[in-house]
Amino acid sequence: DTAVSQTPKYLVTQMGNDKSIKCEQNLGHDTMYWYKQDSKKFLKIMFSYNNKELIINETVPNRFSPKSPDKAHLNLHINSLELGDSAVYFCASSQADQPQHFGDGTRLSIL
Amino acid sequence: AQSVTQLDSQVPVFEEAPVELRCNYSSSVSVYLFWYVQYPNQGLQLLLKYLSGSTLVKGINGFEAEFNKSQTSFHLRKPSVHISDTAEYFCAVSPLKGAQKLVFGQGTRLTINP
Secondary structure, three states: OOOEEEEOOEEEEOOOOOEEEEEEEOOOOOEEEEEEEOOOOOEEEEEEEEOOEEEEEOOOOOOEEEEEEEOOEEEEEEOOOOHHHOEEEEEEEEOOOOOOEEOOOEEEEEO | OEEEEEOOOEEEEEOOOOEEEOEEEEEOOOEEEEEEEEOOOOOEEEEEEEOOOOOEEEOHHHOEEEEEOOOOEEEEEEOOOOHHHOEEEEEEEEEOOOOOOOEEOOOEEEEEEO
């Protein structure tokens, strides 16, 4: 009964490939997020969706495209992967002004 | 815009000693404040939050934090640490109004030595 689940947990791929990360939450929350944690452990928001509508879009390369088919799912598609995309990507969800709940992360390694 | 500064990147402490992890923030609007903990190879777990009311907030695992508006600080404390408290700790803020994006500090690595 994991609250926020991400798949895959690990993703190793070549430069130039296209990959997707999936996120699902079973908490009934309206808002979902993607964060990137770099090699120095710094966390920065990338996107946020509220009820399938994009509400936060930080300065992220347009190779990154989020998609929310319904309010329980938020996927992240990355085109033409680059070495600098290597990071841990965290999905989170929240309801109103309550704290965000995080998934366990997807560790993306670009060879 | 908001920013968060965690003044110590690493804090080594002996087991059963007290610890304080420092956090200062800057914001042009009122914010909510949070501390999250990240154990190795895991996601972030909420330790405690300040939304309103009493400035001293108690969280899980014996941690507490005090919100000081005049000093724009939200330091985390624990009176007696355990080996299992070894982890990365993140202070974060989000604005009261508008999109609820978390702005994180750089993290503090807490290492407990026996």
